[in-house]
Amino acid sequence: MKVQYIAVVAVAIAQVQSFTPMPAGRTPAFRRQSWSTTQIEATGVFFGTSTGNTEEVADLLVAKLQELGHDTPTEPICVDGVVGELKAEFDKYDSLIVGTPTWNTGADIERSGTAWDEVYYGELGDLDLSGKNVAVFGLGDQLSYGDNYADATGELHDVFSKLGCKIFGATEVDDSYEHEASKAIKDDGKFCGLLCDQVNQDDLSEDRVDKWVRQLQGEGFMSGGGESAASAAPVVEAVPTAVVSEPVKSITTPPASKPAVKVVRDGWVGHDNGESTLWVNSENRRESYLTKN
Template sequence: MIMKVHVLESLLTVAIATTVWSPAVFGFVVPRVNNHAAGSITALSANVGIFFGTSTGSTEEVADLIKAEFGDDADGPFDIEALEGPVKSTFEKYDALIVGTPTWNTGSDTERSGTGWDEIYYSTMQELNIKGKKVAVFGLGDQVSYAENYADAAGELHDVFESLGCQMCGYTSMEGYEHEDSKSIRGDKFCGLLCDMVNQEELTPERVENWVAQLRAEGFFEGGSAQGASAATAAPVPVTVNETPDGLFETIQEHSDMLDETIKVHGSTGFIPHYNGKTKSTMWVSPDGRSCYYTTEARSSSSVSM
């Protein structure tokens, strides 16, 4: 089959002679394919950044675990106190944000993190244009020593971003914790991932893994700037119909019989049809685009069975 198709390709080359063979000659609609996008995700992909504040390094450890789960799907993690450049431009360049904080000013109404977050909550961050961005919060606390104020600061971090019009994601169950109360509770859930590196450190890796999987399931990566559509979803681009070279289709028809017979023997070939309404002919192109043959409406009964 392949040998005969290549024979037809050679005949096409001779028949066309000095005419440059291109889809435009036949007036077909041909999909525009970006070869560099092959194997990439087909949905629009969000550009994600991971940010944290820390005092002892524990929040950074959790941020590193989150980054490991996200892999190349997220940038960071970045310490909020060590950002290079303005906070505004740094946050606004991302489609989605993962933000984390510990809790130190336990029981305080505001500025509860004891980190650089407290310095920008009600000043610099109020100037951010991040409405509609997806944001997920993680927080650390000691649920035994501070049972009534477990991870309070995560609640404030959540509320600041929510007040800026962000779409909050990643709420988690309170099951498995020993706290009595927390300012991070929203309804019957925590407002994000809460980790206790003092009393339940051994549970942190699994909690992080489950949380990242949850974010993926919630569509956290969808709706951002396109990283490139796959060839299968590329939009067709119409091309101009030019005059058909004299005698071309006569030559094609003469040699399509042997291809039809071979197709009957070997069944479906996976060739993709491109119909030309002007000539009433169909060009069948191989998946790799390197081989083709033609059928006409009069011979439609012998066309490839797709």
């Protein structure tokens, strides 16, 4: 009996001595088999990249989505790693944000220089994405390629549009851009999505991402439903005024032609007093109210 006990102890000690600790930063095998492979999350961010600039903007998008409380994986997904599995990957998400750099400037097709070019007119073209919410973003160098700024973003938009997706997130071509021409500008005179320039205007990217994600939020993009940017009623930005010290009592009734609009704003609560939409802070003090133009 004593001999058996000693043998068992010896085996246990040998097993402990033979154990090799897992290096720092490594994930156990069972952890690598993530439950996210079957969990449906609201928004997936997919990108292609040549130099890493598009990935930087994709990271900003993921961080902003999470900051505003939207479900998304902790990292964006590089399209190079999912070629051949696009349907399975896209099916995991209610809404898709897809991004690309521009490499083959001036070309009629396959302008990204990434794995997007490999799937545009093959694997991706065979998918049925009818009704899927999609928003596009892209990068370009306005000073070196001012006549072809972010051209590939326009192609990315066109390919997904032809698959029956609902496209969101068109943006204004404002004075902060310095390009001469772009295939990302559509017939309505707007960019087809979010455009950034990490070469010349990287200091503007974070603010552009913040504004765009909040725009998508207002358009109902993250809900998996809503209306596309082409058909949705315009969202009017509420301009905060100075906080007043007394609780809200009443607001002048807007004209019948300007009905109240309820818009979710981060950190604010929409309060409908029957006359107009009023934004109040957590202490029920007035900040501003919003009516539709």
